[in-house]
Amino acid sequence: xxxxxxxxxxxxxxxxxxxxxxxxxxxxxxxxxxxxxxxxxxxxxxxxxxxxxxxxxxxxxxxxxxxxxxxxxxxxxxxxxxxxxxxxxxxxxxxxxxxxxxxxxxxxxxxxxxxxxxxxxxxxxxxxxxxxxxxxxxxxxxxxxxxxxxxxxxxxxxxxxxxxxxxxxxxxxxxxxxxxxxxxxxxxxxxxxxxxxxxxxxxxxxxxxxxxxxxxxxxxxxxxxxxxxxxxxxxxxxxxxxxxxxxxxxxxxxxxxxxxxxxxxxxxxxxxxxxxxxxxxxxxxxxxxxxxxxxxxxxxxxxxxxxxxxxxxxxxxxxxxxxxxxxxxxxxxxxxxxxxxxxxxxxxxxxxxxxxxxx
Amino acid sequence: xxxxxxxxxxxxxxxxxxxxxxxxxxxxxxxxxxxxxxxxxxxxxxxxxxxxxxxxxxxxxxxxxxxxxxxxxxxxxxxxxxxxxxxxxxxxxxxxxxxxxxxxxxxxxxxxxxxxxxxxxxxxxxxxxxxxxxxxxxxxxxxxxxxxxxxxxxxxxxxxxxxxxxxxxxxxxxxxxxxxxxxxxxxxxxxxxxxxxxxxxxxxxxxxxxxxxxxxxxxxxxxxxxxxx
Numbered sequence: 001x002x003x004x005x006x007x008x009x010x011x012x013x014x015x016x017x018x019x020x021x022x023x024x025x026x027x028x029x030x031x032x033x034x035x036x037x038x039x040x041x042x043x044x045x046x047x048x049x050x051x052x053x054x055x056x057x058x059x060x061x062x063x064x065x066x067x068x069x070x071x072x073x074x075x076x077x078x079x080x081x082x083x084x085x086x087x088x089x090x091x092x093x094x095x096x097x098x099x100x101x102x103x104x105x106x107x108x109x110x111x112x113x114x115x116x117x118x119x120x121x122x123x124x125x126x127x128x129x130x131x132x133x134x135x136x137x138x139x140x141x142x143x144x145x146x147x148x149x150x151x152x153x154x155x156x157x158x159x160x161x162x163x164x165x166x167x168x169x170x171x172x173x174x175x176x177x178x179x180x181x182x183x184x185x186x187x188x189x190x191x192x193x194x195x196x197x198x199x200x201x202x203x204x205x206x207x208x209x210x211x212x213x214x215x216x217x218x219x220x221x222x223x224x225x226x227x228x229x230x231x232x233x234x235x236x237x238x239x240x241x242x243x244x245x246x247x248x249x250x251x252x253x254x255x256x257x258x259x260x261x262x263x264x265x266x267x268x269x270x271x272x273x274x275x276x277x278x279x280x281x282x283x284x285x286x287x288x289x290x291x292x293x294x295x296x297x298x299x300x301x302x303x304x305x306x307x308x309x310x311x312x313x314x315x316x317x318x319x320x321x322x323x324x325x326x327x328x329x330x331x332x333x334x335x336x337x338x339x340x341x342x343x344x345x346x347x348x349x350x351x352x353x354x355x356x357x358x359x
Numbered sequence: 360x361x362x363x364x365x366x367x368x369x370x371x372x373x374x375x376x377x378x379x380x381x382x383x384x385x386x387x388x389x390x391x392x393x394x395x396x397x398x399x400x401x402x403x404x405x406x407x408x409x410x411x412x413x414x415x416x417x418x419x420x421x422x423x424x425x426x427x428x429x430x431x432x433x434x435x436x437x438x439x440x441x442x443x444x445x446x447x448x449x450x451x452x453x454x455x456x457x458x459x460x461x462x463x464x465x466x467x468x469x470x471x472x473x474x475x476x477x478x479x480x481x482x483x484x485x486x487x488x489x490x491x492x493x494x495x496x497x498x499x500x501x502x503x504x505x506x507x508x509x510x511x512x513x514x515x516x517x518x519x520x521x522x523x524x525x526x527x528x529x530x531x532x533x534x535x536x537x538x539x540x541x542x543x544x545x546x547x548x549x550x551x552x553x554x555x556x557x558x559x560x561x562x563x564x565x566x567x568x569x570x571x572x573x574x575x576x577x578x579x580x581x582x583x584x585x586x587x588x
Contacts, residue, residue: 050496075500083496089489092511101507102497146493153498 001064003028003189004049004157009058011044011213018044019213021058026191028156031183033204033221034193037236041213042193043086046159049191050083051075062157079106082155086162086193088146090134095126098134098145102153116152123185124148124178140171144178151182158182160192164199179203197237201225209233227354231277234356239279240325244358247274254350260322265297266353275358284352285326287316288345289336297350300324304342307333314338318346366565373566374573385570388547389578391460392528395467399475399527400520402468407479408505412491422480429473434532441466441537458539463547466533471523478522482515483508521579528575548574 002025009022019041026032034042047053049060051067051074060067067077082102090098099120103113121127124144129137134145143163150158163179164172180203183190194200200207201221208218209229217229228234234242245259247270257264257278264278291299302320309315314333316326324346328338338344373381410418443449445457445465456462490511494504509516531549538545540554548571555564 052492052495075498078495079498081496082498083493085489085493085496087489089487089493091490091493091507101494101499105494105497105499105503149497159496 002026002061003030003063004191005061005064006045006049007059007061009045009048009060010056011041011048011053012056017213019048019055022210022215024208024215024218026157026189028189029187030206031190031192031204033200033207034191034210035195035197035200035207035224035236036193036210038195040210042195042210043161044213045210046083046161046191046193049157050081050159051078052083079153080155081157081159082150082153083159084143084146084150084161084163086165088142090137090142090145092135093133094131095121095134095137095145096130099148099152102149106153120148120152123151123181138171140167140174143167143171143175147175147178147182151186151188155188157189157191160190162193162195164196165194176203197225209236211236228279228356230356230359234277234279234354238281239354240282241278241280241285243278243322243324245276245278247272247276255355257355262300262321264300264353265350266355267350268353268355270355270357276355277358279354279356280348280352282315282325282327284348285324286347287318287326287328287332287336287338288347289342291345292347294347295349296347298353299345299347302344302346304338304340304344306340307338309333316344318344320346362561362565365562367569369562370566370569374570381567381570383543384546384548384551384567385574387460387545388528388549388571389574391463391534391547392467392524393578395464395471395527396520396524398464399468399471399523403472403475404479404509404516407476407483408509410476411480411483412501412505412508422477426473426477426480430477432470432473434470434530435536436532437466437470438533438536441469441533445537457537458541458545460538460545462537463534463545466537467527467530470530470533471527474526475519475523478519479516482512482519485515486512517583524578525575528571528578 004026006022006024009019010017011019022045034045036042048055054068062077062080065073067073091101096117099117100113103116121130124147126141126144126148129141137145164175167175176199182188183203192203204221206218207221207224209216209224211232217224217233225237228237228239231242243259245257245264247255248258249256250272253267253269255266255268255270257266257276259278266278270276300320302318302324304316305319306317307314309330312330314328314330316328316338318324318326326346410421441462445451445454445462486508491504491508494507499507529549531553534547534550535553538547538550540546540550548567552564552567555567
């Protein structure tokens with residue numbers, strides 16, 4: 001039995017569907033990341049799981065029990081979870097009292113609270129701040145207090161809503177390390193919303209992609225990253241090359257796809273005549289000044305239309321009859337003299353292409 | 360200008376010599392208005408929480424249409440209303456509280472209830488919505504969450520209480536109508552000022568007025584200190 005399960009969970013607000021028929025299963029001890037663009041409904045889903053809001057339709061089960069069956073059950077369920085909001089607020093009191101509040105609400109004795117809070121503050125590295133008013137802390141420190149406050153109550157489920165969204169890179173990295181540490185140390189189930197695909201990959205056992213209120217795909221991070229289910233997912237996870245085409249011939253699992261008059265070979269089992277989108281990552285495209293013999297099934301001649309350097313990498317846009325983006329190292333780009341107008345060959349393997357059906 | 364100066368000198372004189380009558384009037388004023396404010400706060404703060412934390416039909420009408428409209432209700436209107444109810448022929452005439460400090464307290468409680476209620480609701484509404492959400496997500500019950508939000512809004516709620524006290528101690532209509540301005544019994548600073556002015560003793564009136572302002576100031580400072588703890 002999953003620890004948390006939602007069945008056809010829907011939420012409607014102001015005549016708009018915020019969530020549509022969400023079916024989600026999260027097992028005990030699992031780290032599940034909800035990824036999706038801003039406004040996809042991630043926060044709404046977390047709020048429904050935490051019973052802060054009531055769904056328009058559908059049910060949420062915690063350990064097999066319907067959480068919305070009564071107010072009492074709602075509060076009991078909430079006491080087994082902790083939720084760190086996207087923009088966490090700290091109460092206008094000391095860091096110690098902030099972390100202790102959840103324990104006091106559960107009727108824990110002062111001595112016990114003292115021990116628990118002391119340990120938690122040490123975990124999050126805020127021991128020296130314990131008497132400071134929490135309102136005087138920086139954004140990263142506030143986030144740490146919020147996480148400390150949540151894990152202090154020893155929740156079975158920790159809900160994190162964009163835990164690093166409003167932080168500078170250094171603070172965000174510290175918070176991510178802290179979450180990784182919590183995952184390692186505690187036997188805890190985590191559901192985390194993030195719009196950062198790579199963060200989801202780094203921390204989660206499983207990922208669910210939420211777009212426009214729908215759970216469009218879920219699976220392990222590698223699966224989501226390599227084989228996105230549709231064009232929207234492919235765009236969200238950073239597949240820069242998404243080119244429309246039609247399957248013109250098929251032999252076993254190998255297909256020839258007509259893309260703007262050019263033929264691209266890819267591994268797919270779609271039938272001839274199927275309208276598809278060919279997806280590939282820029283890092284899977286090799287750029288050469290002359291055609292060379294290799295195991296790669298695709299090598300297309302084209303002209304560079306634009307180059308831009310970002311750090312050690314150079315992003316090259318090539319017109320091969322359709323636009324194609326490739327990533328090469330800056331050094332290679334300099335050595336090859338890649339610039340606008342240079343004639344090149346773009347080479348990529350049939351297996352590096354992911355083909356999705358166009359709707 | 361001379362009157363003002365003489366009034367100031369006389370006030371200082373009356374205060375430093377602990378003039379028994381002035382002290383008695385000031386003490387009574389303070390006692391009555393503090394009682395009214397405490398009673399009104401005990402009623403209004405929980406009621407404000409109930410109104411704020413619950414959704415029901417007509418909520419907006421109650422807050423905007425009734426409570427906020429009653430902010431500026433004239434003191435004589437409240438005085439008249441209380442008078443009708445507690446006069447010998449009124450429904451509560453049997454209590455025999457007309458022309459007693461209790462009657463003034465009742466009137467002042469009615470007078471400041473809309474202000475305290477309305478401003479406490481505003482104070483709670485002004486809080487970041489994430490505060491009650493955070494409290495609930497950490498397992499707080501409805502009561503624990505309300506207490507936390509109230510604590511977070513304490514300065515704004517305190518301002519409401521102080522404003523209520525200010526309106527109570529400075530009103531004259533209720534004290535005059537249901538208190539009767541009886542010397543040594545229901546005479547308070549405002550009714551005494553009114554009487555002394557009509558008798559032509561401007562200097563004493565001004566002295567009492569300065570004491571009234573001073574009392575309001577001291578009360579505010581004390582309340583601030585208490586809340587800051």
